[in-house]
Amino acid sequence: MDRSETTYTRLQKFIDKDMSMSHIYQPVILAYLLEHQGEASAEDLAEAILLHDDSQLRYYRGIVMGKPKSVLSKHGVIETGPRGSSRFFLKGYDELSPSERKRLQLQCEIQLAEYIEKRGKEAIFAHRNHSREEVSGSIRHQVLVGAEYRCQLCGIPASEKALEVDHIIPVNHGGTNDLNNLQALCYSCNAMKRDRDDTDYRNWPAQYEKREADCLFCHPAENQIEVLLENELALLLKDNFPVSPGHCLAIPKRHVETYFDLNPAELNAINALLHERRAVLMEEDPSITGFNMGTNAGASAGQSVFHAHIHLIPRRDGDQDNPRGGVRKVFPDKADY
Structure with missing residues (x-):
């Protein structure tokens, strides 16, 4: 210096x-x-x-909007704003004197202190800890670099959600801190996995890159198929043989044959594209009054391209004389009921 x-x-x-x-x-x-x-x-x-760390805020916002909100509302303790609102209101708050509010607050703090003393603070948040300190910093670094700083289950990057180093075979089941027994998971996937599961997700990054040379949907550009939308794990394609204007297909980037081969991360990615495209279609075409969505799984169900895909078909009043039955018309004689 x-x-x-x-x-x-x-x-x-x-x-x-x-x-x-x-x-x-x-x-x-x-x-x-x-x-x-x-x-x-x-x-x-x-x-x-x-x-x-907004990911932590989103996590606890989800907690707040779940069971706590439901129970407090059920017992008439709180009320919430209009549907979709995240505002909480303590019922009768204005009827309480300042001293009554202080006494009630103290009661809550006493309950909280007694609970923490009984359970122990470490135990209360054990699901958020996952024994991080058991793994050395250098090993942890190798695991995260090997995962390219993405969750090896859902694929989310570390910039969006905190990553944790997980034992594939849990320590309490005999697992070690050896590099071969470690994987990178975001805190949500790790919390869902807990210590009862020894699923190894380290091969998922390679799996997401799986493509078939002769598959139409694995190479849309080469097959003159227009890509309308894209996210990390999925594409939304324009159908080259539309049954109605706006007909499109949501597919995983990874080559898998049917809907039932998709993992949760891919399902989320596909759903996000379907919602986004639906909103665009509704805005661009006021004549759209409904949608059919469906997938064919297997040759006997009519599947002709064996790369999983979900159809999004816009519908309009009067586009069919009798639309009743919708997707049931795969068996025309059973569409009316």
């Missing part, structure tokens, strides 16, 4: 040229120290990083 440098110029140079921006950690830590008299505990810094 040049001794003639001031602290300001040294830090300015570090921030401009040397600070690693592979993640948010270094600038958050430095900014916090600058704001808090130059010192902080690891816990303080962890909380500062947490403020920037």
